[in-house]
Amino acid sequence: MNEVTTSRAGGPARRTAGAAALLRLLALLVFVAGTASGMSYLIPxxxxxxxxxxxxxxxxxxxxxxxxxxxxxxxxxxxxxxxxxxxxxxxxxxxxxxxxxxxxxxxxxxxxxxxxxxxxxxxxDDPLRDLGGLSAFVPVLYWRFIPGTWLRWSVLLCALAVLVSVARGGHRRAAAGHWYAACLLAGTGFLVHLWSEPSSLGRRGQTGSAPLSGRQVAARTLTVLAAVVLSGFGTAALRGY
CATH class of the missing domain: 3.30.720 (Signal recognition particle alu RNA binding heterodimer, srp9/1)
Incomplete structure (x- = not known):
């Protein structure tokens, strides 16, 4: 009887976890589309x-x-x-x-x-008139240069959802402060968080993912940021710069 009860209870839990993973994947897709769109805008x-x-x-x-x-x-x-x-x-x-x-x-x-x-x-007019000063060195502020209004606000909505998720706490592999720094300074921290929390999307079905230190969060965030920068250079080369 206990096994049957456990099995029945596990069904909704698995469905909830599956829905959460799907939402994380959709948010990742929104961020990737926003990044590509912003890059295209900055490098026509x-x-x-x-x-x-x-x-x-x-x-x-x-x-x-x-x-x-x-x-x-x-x-x-x-x-x-x-x-x-x-x-x-x-x-x-x-x-x-x-x-x-x-x-x-x-x-x-x-x-x-x-x-x-x-x-x-x-x-x-100059579409890039707002690009400059210290804001040029804060990648998360490049959100402003996503041209499509619907995509820009979708990215902002997903970003706010991630920050709310960090604030709520619960089972987290890394401290909230590390995620706030990764997201609000580099921007790519949003991508890393969606992939990593509360467990890696690349290891579905496994529980008890190892915790992440601040150094690991920073390393992953900077790795993704470097990939975005390299993609920018590649885009520039393909577009005749």
Whole structure:
């Protein structure tokens, strides 16, 4: 009788654990998608006017952000959706006359697109104007550069869920302070926490996972951060930098 009772009690527990693991995997997917999207935004593909003409349409709904980064250089960037961030870096042979380089570039592109019956809407601003200062050295703040509103807030929601989980305590393999530092300083601590707590997703079905020291949490967090940075260099190389 006791064995039957134990078996019946174990069924809901296993289902609860399975649901929790699924939620952790979904949150991990959200973080990975957010990281990829932010990386694409910070490192747009280097293309030419031909690519802009391909993305433009007759109703001019595509928004192109223009900024002059040098006396002889103008940059134009736009997005076609998730991971579809692109940028033109245009260099003038001679110094553009008044009213300036952005106006000259806009006039040239408008003429080229008009020949194909297409147009775009130009906006003079710098999408990366908030990137700088001490915030450039705090990876978790790069959350601001996820372009898709729905994805940005999904990442924030998952991050808050992780912080609440840490605050609630319970069975944890590492101290709350270690997780707070890993999450709020490096950002990749959220990924490590979701994978590791309360047991490793890579060792499902096993209980009693070994505790993690602060050094182990830091090592895992920095390893994932290094992987993200290397992915950024790889993305830059593939996108023509």
């Amino acid at each position: 593909a280097r293309v030419g006017v031909t690519e802009l003409a391909r993305d433009a349409d007759p109703d001019g709904s595509l928004v192109v952000h223009l900024r002059q980064t040098d006396l002889l250089e103008v940059r134009a960037r736009w997005s076609t959706g998730f991971l579809g961030d692109k940028e033109i870096v245009h260099h003038f042979d001679v110094l553009p006359s008044a009213p300036g380089g952005t106006a000259a570039f806009e006039k040239s592109v408008t003429r080229a697109l008009g020949a194909e019956g297409k147009s775009v809407r130009f906006v003079e």
